[in-house]
Amino acid sequence: MSNSRSEPDIDSTIAGDVSIVDSHRGARKEPLLEQLRGPGSPRKLALLPTETVIGRGTQATIQIESALLSRRHVALRRNGPDVTLVDLDSQNGVYVNGVRVHSAVLHEGDTVQVGDVVLLFREAAG
Amino acid sequence: MSSPAIVRFWGTRGSIPTPGHKTRRYGGNTSCVEIEVGDRSFICDGGTGLRELGLDLLQRGRSKLEAHLFFSHMHWDHIQGFPFFVPAYAPNNDLYVYETAPGEDRVQRLLHGQMRSEYFPVSFADLGARVEGRSFIDGVLDLDGVTVRCLEQNHPGRSFAYSFEIGATKIVYATDSELDFLLENPEEVERDPEVLRRLPSSVVGFVEGADLLIADGQYTDAEYPKKRGWGHARSNTVADLALQAGVKQCAVFHHDPMHSDDLVDDKIARAKERLERAGSGCLVFGAREGLALKLG
Numbered sequence: 001m002s003n004s005r006s007e008p009d010i011d012s013t014i015a016g017d018v019s020i021v022d023s024h025r026g027a028r029k030e031p032l033l034e035q036l037r038g039p040g041s042p043r044k045l046a047l048l049p050t051e052t053v054i055g056r057g058t059q060a061t062i063q064i065e066s067a068l069l070s071r072r073h074v075a076l077r078r079n080g081p082d083v084t085l086v087d088l089d090s091q092n093g094v095y096v097n098g099v100r101v102h103s104a105v106l107h108e109g110d111t112v113q114v115g116d117v118v119l120l121f122r123e124a125a126g
Numbered sequence: 127m128s129s130p131a132i133v134r135f136w137g138t139r140g141s142i143p144t145p146g147h148k149t150r151r152y153g154g155n156t157s158c159v160e161i162e163v164g165d166r167s168f169i170c171d172g173g174t175g176l177r178e179l180g181l182d183l184l185q186r187g188r189s190k191l192e193a194h195l196f197f198s199h200m201h202w203d204h205i206q207g208f209p210f211f212v213p214a215y216a217p218n219n220d221l222y223v224y225e226t227a228p229g230e231d232r233v234q235r236l237l238h239g240q241m242r243s244e245y246f247p248v249s250f251a252d253l254g255a256r257v258e259g260r261s262f263i264d265g266v267l268d269l270d271g272v273t274v275r276c277l278e279q280n281h282p283g284r285s286f287a288y289s290f291e292i293g294a295t296k297i298v299y300a301t302d303s304e305l306d307f308l309l310e311n312p313e314e315v316e317r318d319p320e321v322l323r324r325l326p327s328s329v330v331g332f333v334e335g336a337d338l339l340i341a342d343g344q345y346t347d348a349e350y351p352k353k354r355g356w357g358h359a360r361s362n363t364v365a366d367l368a369l370q371a372g373v374k375q376c377a378v379f380h381h382d383p384m385h386s387d388d389l390v391d392d393k394i395a396r397a398k399e400r401l402e403r404a405g406s407g408c409l410v411f412g413a414r415e416g417l418a419l420k421l422g
Contacts, residue, residue: 100419
């Protein structure tokens with residue numbers, strides 16, 4: 001008799017329910033950004049423990065070659081489990097879910113747009 | 127040239143604090159919005175969000191705080207944070223609290239009252255900051271380049287909206303207002319909820335041309351009939367106000383304590399669709415804790 005309690009194949013047993021599959025796969029210990037559009041996409045971008053700066057300049061932690069980005073465009077600052085995004089007086093602004101913001105505490109699934117770069121914020125799970 | 131205004135949302139929930147995993151994105155703290163202009167803070171309401179604002183102000187490195195407090199009204203969810211506003215305990219700070227007309231003492235009386243020993247262990251008299259009462263005169267104030275106006279709204283026990291003009295920038299804070307009581311075409315709206323909900327010129331004029339309208343849109347259309355007379359508006363009616371007043375951005379505020387983040391998303395999506403159908407360029411979004419906008 002086979003062991004019916006063996007580890008299920010998540011993909012085949014609950015295929016189609018993306019949110020459940022993602023919840024298993026997405027037990028992330030660290031928050032991250034998924035770059036969906038813009039130069040270099042698609043890719044996943046890790047955040048540093050304190051501050052990550054995105055921009056086109058060499059001083060940025062994550063350098064993205066786009067003329068629509070300022071040299072230091074936006075900072076993502078971590079404070080415990082919270083990640084706060086701050087516009088660094090950029091020329092073209094920072095948009096969270098379509099709203100131009102000065103700063104915002106980010107949550108799972110927020111869309112961040114800077115110039116032609118679109119990022120999806122994924123918070124640490126658990 | 128005036129300084130830009132930074133609008134920060136510290137509490138966006140209506141009625142009662144609602145911490146928990148279902149309200150994480152929009153937040154569970156009750157009404158508190160800060161408009162920072164230069165080194166001055168104009169604070170709208172002292173709900174539980176005021177506590178977080180106080181802690182943040184301490185970290186901004188100002189040697190002395192100048193804060194101007196405007197209360198829409200004195201219901202619990204708009205004053206409960208005041209006794210926990212740490213800057214009020216520091217001797218160096220100046221707080222100004224505003225009555226909407228000369229001779230009124232409602233705001234100061236009730237701020238004192240909620241710090242009586244029956245309610246709270248520290249009395250108002252023990253606050254270290256200088257707290258000065260001031261009044262609007264004929265509904266307007268000029269505070270060194272910031273013009274503030276007030277307008278009475280429809281809410282049990284009275285409430286007031288405030289507009290702030292900083293140079294060419296106009297911000298309106300209008301919470302706890304049952305706009306649906308003021309409709310000029312209520313029968314028509316009853317028959318067809320899709321028809322434009324016409325609001326009186328006094329309200330539209332007060333909001334006219336705002337760069338940002340922060341407005342109570344607690345209920346969905348479906349919920350409202352059972353909540354009539356409780357003093358809050360339907361989010362779709364707020365969208366129609368924004369449309370009629372030519373507002374650029376509209377933050378739907380005072381979320382219902384029964385609404386999860388997903389329900390608020392749904393409420394906002396409907397208001398957005400309504401404005402899009404009307405061809406409006408107004409950007410509507412749900413006010414949420416931790417969000418700050420820079421205007422001007």
